[in-house]
Amino acid sequence: ATAIVWFRRDLRLADNPALRAALEAGYAVVPVYVHAPEEEAPWSPGAASHTWLHRSLQSLQQDLEALGSRLVIRRGNSLDELDRLATETEAEALFWNRLYEPAVIARDTRVKEHFRHRGLLAESHNAALLIEPWTIATGAGEPYRVFTPFWRNAVQRIDAQLATPAPTRLPAVSQAVSSLSVDDLGLAPTRDWDTTFWEHWRPGEAGAQELLDVFIDGAARGYKDQRNFPDRTGSSKLSPHLHFGEISPRQILQRLRAENWPVKYEIDINHYISELGWREFSHHLLFHYPKTSNENLSPKFASFRWADPDPEKLAAWQRGRTGIPIVDAGMRELWATGWMHNRVRMIVASVLCKNLRYHWLHGANWFWDTLVDADLANNTQGWQWTAGTGADAAPYFRIFNPVTQSERFDGQGTYIRRWVPELARMPVPALFAPWEHAELARELAPAYPTQPFVDLKASREAALGALSASR
Numbered sequence: 001a002t003a004i005v006w007f008r009r010d011l012r013l014a015d016n017p018a019l020r021a022a023l024e025a026g027y028a029v030v031p032v033y034v035h036a037p038e039e040e041a042p043w044s045p046g047a048a049s050h051t052w053l054h055r056s057l058q059s060l061q062q063d064l065e066a067l068g069s070r071l072v073i074r075r076g077n078s079l080d081e082l083d084r085l086a087t088e089t090e091a092e093a094l095f096w097n098r099l100y101e102p103a104v105i106a107r108d109t110r111v112k113e114h115f116r117h118r119g120l121l122a123e124s125h126n127a128a129l130l131i132e133p134w135t136i137a138t139g140a141g142e143p144y145r146v147f148t149p150f151w152r153n154a155v156q157r158i159d160a161q162l163a164t165p166a167p168t169r170l171p172a173v174s175q176a177v178s179s180l181s182v183d184d185l186g187l188a189p190t191r192d193w194d195t196t197f198w199e200h201w202r203p204g205e206a207g208a209q210e211l212l213d214v215f216i217d218g219a220a221r222g223y224k225d226q227r228n229f230p231d232r233t234g235s236s237k238l239s240p241h242l243h244f245g246e247i248s249p250r251q252i253l254q255r256l257r258a259e260n261w262p263v264k265y266e267i268d269i270n271h272y273i274s275e276l277g278w279r280e281f282s283h284h285l286l287f288h289y290p291k292t293s294n295e296n297l298s299p300k301f302a303s304f305r306w307a308d309p310d311p312e313k314l315a316a317w318q319r320g321r322t323g324i325p326i327v328d329a330g331m332r333e334l335w336a337t338g339w340m341h342n343r344v345r346m347i348v349a350s351v352l353c354k355n356l357r358y359h360w361l362h363g364a365n366w367f368w369d370t371l372v373d374a375d376l377a378n379n380t381q382g383w384q385w386t387a388g389t390g391a392d393a394a395p396y397f398r399i400f401n402p403v404t405q406s407e408r409f410d411g412q413g414t415y416i417r418r419w420v421p422e423l424a425r426m427p428v429p430a431l432f433a434p435w436e437h438a439e440l441a442r443e444l445a446p447a448y449p450t451q452p453f454v455d456l457k458a459s460r461e462a463a464l465g466a467l468s469a470s471r
């Protein structure tokens with residue numbers, strides 16, 4: 001008997017519960033990917049997600065072929081395509097791994113109902129989370145809104161099942177089953193904007209495992225402190241691989257726990273695992289508060305007066321021409337690599353939501369289009385946290401000062417100089433606030449804006465004023 005395994009954001013063969021369940025039940029597996037981005041509206045994947053997906057699908061295709069199978073690629077309405085494929089292959093079952101965005105849950109529920117109505121087995125599994133959102137609640141039976149108690153409870157309940165290895169052989173898929181090629185999906189950008197990405201990344205399962213090895217041998221040691229400094233590789237950079245399910249959090253956790261760590265690194269490993277916990281928490285929040293991808297979680301901001309964005313200022317922020325060096329470095333890192341350091345994400349977001357007082361959705365939308373790790377749960381939580389509108393958020397009145405942040409976390413200015421070559425000759429500390437050193441800047445950085453696009457001090461006062469006016 002045949003079963004369809006529907007690949008979505010679980011683009012790996014090891015520790016893939018849906019694939020494993022189909023094989024263990026004795027089915028001949030037909031792996032399929034259906035391209036239907038509009039079904040995720042209003043958060044259809046952006047350009048950076050698509051260019052990553054292009055390469056990740058190529059990688060999965062190769063891995064499946066190496067095992068004697070192949071990836072069937074279709075485009076259109078997921079339900080119709082799966083239904084048609086089930087008829088063509090006389091499949092008796094459909095297996096997939098769950099996702100947690102509201103639009104995807106609604107779509108998957110329709111698919112499940114349709115297949116069951118047809119008399120087929122339709123079965124979903126957990127491949128993406130250590131703790132699924134509905135399996136944990138506060139003492140009062142409510143969803144969590146604060147990270148620390150959430151994680152304290154969650155760590156004790158993490159599924160201890162061992163991550164499984166990839167199958168060593170898969171049944172061939174009949175040549176009669178038609179498929180598009182990955183290139184037919186038109187995922188690669190039409191302009192050459194992503195050419196600089198690929199010196200930084202290797203999409204796919206093998207690339208993810210390689211990066212985990214690099215992390216364990218390197219940045220994991222000292223992670224707790226080093227993760228804050230954007231001038232070095234202080235974190236794992238596994239976020240796009242996790243988003244596309246090229247690696248599972250369970251695989252990461254088990255690898256980390258299997259390692260024989262010197263005692264001095266235990267604090268780092270635990271801290272890293274708690275960052276995976278933030279990813280779990282974000283998914284918990286989005287599942288229980290599905291409107292928060294577009295609306296504030298905190299009701300306190302109902303009457304807050306956000307400013308109407310000035311298109312020129314928004315464009316300057318997007319492309320790293322704000323005149324604030326750390327912000328420009330971050331936004332250019334994002335444009336050139338599809339990723340930005342976490343600390344800098346917080347700084348650029350704070351400038352947008354607090355100094356400019358633009359609604360966080362303006363920033364979330366840009367990140368959505370340009371991040372290779374764009375993830376609705378993490379992005380929503382990251383923006384709401386920084387804007388102060390989220391659960392367990394940094395309060396709105398705590399406004400990052402980009403200049404002191406640069407001094408603390410990019411003390412030598414290495415990160416700023418790497419991404420903003422116009423400032424390469426500026427010495428520290430003038431580099432952090434060139435407008436305060438006008439003469440030097442005119443001489444050493446003539447191509448850089450002479451003034452920041454917003455007065456940091458005055459805008460800070462205005463933001464605090466707007467906050468008290470809304471209370």
Ligand code: FAD
Nearest residue numbers: 235236237238239275276278279342373374375378379382
């Ligand atoms: P590491 O430090 O190595 O952490 C390991 C993993 O833990 C990450 O890969 C990620 O999956 C998870 N993680 C770490 N920090 C967080 C966090 N604060 N929230 C949720 N998960 C976390 N992360 C995304 O994956 N996608 C996004 O779209 C996204 N948007 C963000 C927007 C803003 C405004 C902010 C402030 C943060 C955002 N983050 C997002 C969270 C965080 O910046 C990235 O997960 C992290 O920088 C990825 O780098 P890394 O893999 O080296 O992280």
